[in-house]
Amino acid sequence: MQYRLALVLFTTILFSTSALLALGNESTAKIGVDVSNSDPKWGETITVSYVPPDSSAYAKKNNKDTIYCAAMLNTSGGSNTLVIPMKRKSDKLYSCLLPVPDSTSSIRLEICIPTDRVPEGITIFTCKDRNNQPPPGTIFETSENIDSAFAVERKLYPWNYLAYHAAFENKIEFAEMTGKKLPDSTRRAMLLSAIKEVREANAKTVNWYFALAELEEMRKGGDSTAAALIAEAVKLRTYDPLYNNSNYWNSFFAPHMSGGKVFMPYEKSRALAPLVEMFPTTEMAKTWLQRVTGDTLLNATVYNKIASRWKTTYDVDVLNSLAYAYSMEKSPLYNATLALEYINRAEESSRKKIGFYMGQNIFGSMGRIGGLMQLKGTILSQLGKHEEAIFILKKSLSEAKETYDKERIGMALGRVYATAKNFPEAERAFGTALSYGTRRNTMGIDEVYAQRKQNNESKEEYIKRIADFYSKQVALPALPDFEYLTLDGIKGSIKQHRGKTVVLDFWFISCPGCAIERQSMSDMVDSFKGDNSVVFLSVALDNANSLTAFQEKVPSKFPVVPSGNAIAEKCGVTGYPTHVILDPNGNTVMWELGGSPTSGDDIRKRVLEIHSKRK
Structure with missing residues (x-):
């Protein structure tokens, strides 16, 4: 308000x-x-x-x-x-x-x-410029005034063809928000009309090529045309303000979902490499560096050249991405020595809050250290420094306050022990780490399983056995009782659900990880339809008005509690999404941070495990 x-x-x-x-x-x-x-x-x-x-x-x-x-x-x-x-x-x-x-x-x-x-x-x-006019690309909002806003944008900034894409998306979004979903034929006609108008302009500028590519990508069968347009933009090799539009590149390089899996746009990233190489210090280049780290077909020479321009930064996320890229053993970039240099600089920036005070990344000192230490331990092990890696990881594990940090540091410790062929300690580290969450992250456990399995037990049986054993030694955070009021006007408290399994989801509307898992979480709730022994509760940080508008577009299967900041703080939730499962006695049996396309299925399995123990 x-x-x-x-x-x-x-x-x-x-x-x-x-x-x-x-x-x-x-x-x-x-x-x-x-x-x-x-x-x-x-x-x-x-x-x-x-x-x-x-x-x-x-x-x-x-x-x-x-x-x-x-x-x-x-x-x-x-x-x-x-x-x-x-x-x-x-x-x-x-x-x-x-x-x-x-x-x-x-x-x-x-x-x-x-x-x-x-x-x-x-x-x-x-903001407004000195003539009290809005800067390009800032006029649009999701409302009934989209057409008039588009007209103003085109009059003030006729060179900004990306306005066509923004107007089209806003019209679709507004129609869905107001319950007037447009028929596919209408959407297609609108899209083809926008493509036609942009093509007829034939400006052949950077902005024009990318705008047309964005529109073509939305058209069925338009991916190859979009790729060709991006290739033409790259050939121009001229600077454009678009290259420093961080919001645009965050969207351009964003992962997409297909068939329940997340895919990174590596082909687009490779196509843009020559342009990024020419303008290596732009927002485009910064985002590119952070999003291509998993691409095993990356041109190492080009990446090294661009990365070298960022070696003096104190942006923790950029440094962490560079360290990760150089630590990937199957990548053409693999260079553990260089990876260690970048992770050490990231650690220094995070601990001393350098990136915060310099304004290079205000979030670098906010809960990043656990992930940095996880990667540092892995890199030291790659360099054969197993004892140093174990020392750092054990120290970090003892200092970790967040359950998520304990889980990922513990998994890294297990992998280092396995590399050092200390399989009993590897099993202890893996078992303890797996007892915290949904047990979906088992990378590096295969050799330990081969050495430590009993009789003919499967890998899944082995993981369950060691996780169950070490869970008795792990104290997950107790969830305090709290009262709540859902959007539907239902009052309740956690205490009143004793005797039932309780699944809580802490989230907020603009959370990327929350969006990735949304469908699987919805499917998970559906799978327990009619089962009164399970209670689902969604605690959102957004206010009631925002959530009501959002749910008109994206309905939730969870009962939603609005303005849940005080509840999240009381429960000790510091990252999103966070999932918590309470058994019928009110004990915390899972506390996991982070979204995944399989979150719902992983949680469903944990709930079924709880049910099986009651029989």
Whole structure:
């Protein structure tokens, strides 16, 4: 909900959040933007204010923590993040000044500390140029005004042919949101009309080629045509502002699902390699480096050249991607020595929060260290330094607080022990790690299974046996009781479900991992239809209005609890999606972070295991 504030010379953005920055219930969330009844303009300085509720640690008089405003600016020169410490003006008011540079199209604000943020602690808004006009590509919103917005965009920026693609997608989305799903024939006619208009322009610019390729890719049988258009864009070898549009490239290189599996667009990535090589420091190149790491057909010479331009970065995610790429033993890039250099730099940036303070990646110090140590242990083992790898992984395991970190570090430790031929310790590490989650990640266990299996037990039987054995020695986080109110108006509490198996899903609308698993989770709920011994509950961070609009488009099989930030915080959930299973006695038997196309099936198997023990 937005509140207009009567301010003339600057913008004030108000955040009302619960402890550790999570927004509280819907009535306390206050986000407002105003500059003379307009959007922030280039050259302006805006005031950002944060108002914590009474329950927040930051509302306490004795709080000494520095709170930061992390402003992620999308400009024609790329994404730029300003990290600004906020001054405490009173017990309940923090603020700072934020300049709006020229060419800024949008600003994403996060109120955070170096080690914590949540999806709701943000707001995103568009800017105006010095003539009070919206920058290209920022006019569209999913509403009935799509056609008029498209007309304005075409008049102001006739060179931006990507507007055709945006208008088409927004029309489809708006129709679905309002329950007026367009017939396939209408959608096809709209798409062909857009393709025809763009083709007739025949501009043959970078923007034109990519816009037409996006449209052709949506047409049945248009993939080869889209690929040919991208190839023509590459041949131009000229710079275009599109290369620094981070939102575009995140979408362009995004994985897609087919047949229940996730696929990376490696063919598109390879086609773009010459262009990335020519412009190696753009947002296009940065995203490309992070998305091609699993491609075994990658041109190593080209990748090495592009990667070398990022060796001085402190962006933890880029460094981690580079380390991973060079640690893949079956890849033409394999170079464990170089991988170790990159992972060491990533660790330094994360532990010292360098990337945060420099604005290169504010999330690099927020829960990344477990994954970095997992990879570092693997790389050290590749270099034959098994003892050092075991020492680092065991130390990291003892320091890990999150269940997800304990699981993945433990799996890495098991693989290192197996490489060192210490199979009893490998079994212990694997068994302990597998006892945390759905047991779907068993990479590296084959040799241990061959050495440690009993009689003729199958691999699946072996995994279940060791996981069950070590689960008795593992204390998963106890889930505290909490009361809830679903979107349907149903009140309840966790305690009232004693005697039943409870499956909880913590998520939020824009969470990528949540989207990947959505279909499998829905199928899983369907598989227990009519089974009153299982209770499903979805705790979402988004407010009721957002969830209602979302569910009109994507219905949920779970009963959904809105504005679940306080619940998530109380339960100790720090990443999304998180799945928790409670047995009929209220004991936590699974706590797993991360989404997968098979999440639903994996959870179903764990629930059936619980049921089998009751018989």
